[in-house]
Every structure is written in C-alpha cells, then in structure tokens.
Amino acid sequence: MSGPKASYRFFRNTECKYFPCHKTSFPERFNCLFCFCPLYFMDDCGGRFTRLESGHKDCSHCMLPHTPEGYDYVLKKLRTCFQRPCRLRFDDQEETGKKQG
Structure with missing residues (x-):
C-alpha cells in the first residue's frame, strides 16, 4: 500500500489538530482520506x-474508513448501495419530505 500507485487510497494529515480523531495504537496506519465517513x-x-438518544450515530469507536484498507471497504459498500436501493437514515425524513413536496 505504498508508492505513487496507492497514494489516492491513503492520506495521513498529522498537521490536523484532531489527528488522530479516533483512539488508535497505530497512528502510522491512520487513514484521514475519509475524514467524514461517506x-x-x-x-x-x-x-x-x-446510537445517541438524539438518534445520531456515534462512530467514535469505528475505524473502518481510517485503516489503509478503508478505501476498498468504503468503495465496495458504496458500489453495493448504488446497485440496489440502500437504506439511508436521515434524522429529518419528515422535514425533507415536507420541503420537497
């Protein structure tokens, strides 16, 4: 996973004031590419x-998108979602429906 061919799959921003934004024993393997998880x-x-009481997700214990393999995982999951109707969760579904309709 090194070299120019893989550079689009992995990015580590050690200058970020939040780096690493999740607890990890391996900061050298922390991938910042998906800072906000798609x-x-x-x-x-x-x-x-x-799930928090508000219904929002608390992803502070998730490292899936922040590993060197995270790029492949996220792309595979998105591909699957786009090939079939996927279940998205919007906390304001009723609001969204009212605004569109």
Missing part, C-alpha cells in the same frame, strides 16, 4: 457505531 447515513454501514 457511509454515515447508512444503517447497514458495517461499522462499529452506537
């Missing part, structure tokens, strides 16, 4: 999350 709105993202 799978956040999926109920079946496969990550290690809990």
